[in-house]
Amino acid sequence: EAGVTQSPTHLIKTRGQQATLRCSPISGHTSVYWYQQALGLGLQFLLWYDEGEERNRGNFPPRFSGRQFPNYSSELNVNALELEDSALYLCASSYPSPGELFFGEGSRLTVL
Amino acid sequence: GQQVMQIPQYQHVQEGEDFTTYCNSSTTLSNIQWYKQRPGGHPVFLIQLVKSGEVKKQKRLTFQFGEAKKNSSLHITATQTTDVGTYFCAGPSGGTSYGKLTFGQGTILTVHP
Numbered sequence: 001e002a003g004v005t006q007s008p009t010h011l012i013k014t015r016g017q018q019a020t021l022r023c024s025p026i027s028g029h030t031s032v033y034w035y036q037q038a039l040g041l042g043l044q045f046l047l048w049y050d051e052g053e054e055r056n057r058g059n060f061p062p063r064f065s066g067r068q069f070p071n072y073s074s075e076l077n078v079n080a081l082e083l084e085d086s087a088l089y090l091c092a093s094s095y096p097s098p099g100e101l102f103f104g105e106g107s108r109l110t111v112l
Numbered sequence: 113g114q115q116v117m118q119i120p121q122y123q124h125v126q127e128g129e130d131f132t133t134y135c136n137s138s139t140t141l142s143n144i145q146w147y148k149q150r151p152g153g154h155p156v157f158l159i160q161l162v163k164s165g166e167v168k169k170q171k172r173l174t175f176q177f178g179e180a181k182k183n184s185s186l187h188i189t190a191t192q193t194t195d196v197g198t199y200f201c202a203g204p205s206g207g208t209s210y211g212k213l214t215f216g217q218g219t220i221l222t223v224h225p
Contacts, residue, residue, distance in 0.1 A: 042217040043200065056212045090154060101213060103154040
């Protein structure tokens, strides 16, 4: 069974640009979570999607947005990139009731 | 909002020594989860504790959930080099923050052979 897949693995952007990160959950999982892992700051909760709806949002500015598609895959968009957005962005999936999270390998975003 | 704190932030041990990391939540938790992230890897689920005072063992790893369901610990007996990584605890937020899993900042374990 395929795990959570994320793309791209690495992404390099410059300040002010937009970044789009993609995530495919494990088959049968309807919930997708996005976390930001900046160096030395642990995992910061970004967004939770379930059944195509945004269910919860962390303390991030509106330029962090996303969506979940009918096939439960998800996209994270970061607009007007800033240097401090450089981080590993982790996607996780689970069954509808929050339990064990299955993480993907992450997308490493570098903003120059 | 809910805060989850972990100590210590770093721990260096000699192979064969024991290791413990502690997790404290500012709010009572319905459950607590533990994850391990190897260097360069992604977090991997280890265990979930639900009951007050619960103790679970996985080989050399012992997990405890406090009586008040606000703290937890992970103890590794006789560490091995394969135990290297960052150990995170995580607790769900309730109420309107349902579905949000708040992670502690993690304990980075280094094992010297």
